[in-house]
Amino acid sequence: MAELNKNGLIYSCTCTRREIADSAVMNSEGPVYSGQCRNGLSGGYAGRPHTLRVKTECSRIESVDHLQGKVHQCVQREMGDFVLRRADGIYTYQLAVVVDDVWQGMTHIVRGMDLLHSTPRQIYLQKLLGYQTPVYLHLPLVVNEQGEKLSRQTLATPIDLASPLPQLATLRFLGQNPPDELVEGDITSFWQWAQANWQAEKIPKGNRFMSEL
Incomplete structure (x- = not known):
């Protein structure tokens, strides 16, 4: 997280779920955050509990799943700037699994199809952090x-x-x-x-x- 912060790639967000839902477009996993807090918090919101989000780009993330074939996603358009740390201080799955896989030296990952569409976000983080991307295989459920x-x-x-x-x-x-x-x-x-x-x-x-x- 310190590496991302040093490079200006994360920011605080005080938006509530209601505020996000009111201004977001929806995809299959929920509302896509529209980036209201990307340019900083206004004075009235500085003291509110906040999440930490990663800045995403329109660049297309592509990978080849060992079973499902080619997977691609424009993270900014399809997922938005996603949360890395919740307002209660808990780090989210997307960041935790990326760091944990590297720490354990994982080269091949086998998991369920329900996680297929979160893989591009993890690859996006791997690229930001300079990590090697593992080989993925997503099994049917x-x-x-x-x-x-x-x-x-x-x-x-x-x-x-x-x-x-x-x-x-x-x-x-x-x-x-x-x-x-x-x-x-x-x-x-x-x-x-x-x-x-x-x-x-x-x-x-x-x-x-x-x-x-």
């Missing part, structure tokens, strides 16, 4: 009949940690083909098979319904 991701929030049944192999055998959902006898074996044998036989090119791109498992 398991969704219910309403198209919602299975999670605690949607009351999905958790994995039985005492007997995980039947759930792990749903690698078939990801286009893999583990032999039936693996389910009767042990967890070590399962992971040995998975590491030796994993084929990313067989993973379907789109989300899958729970009934397909």
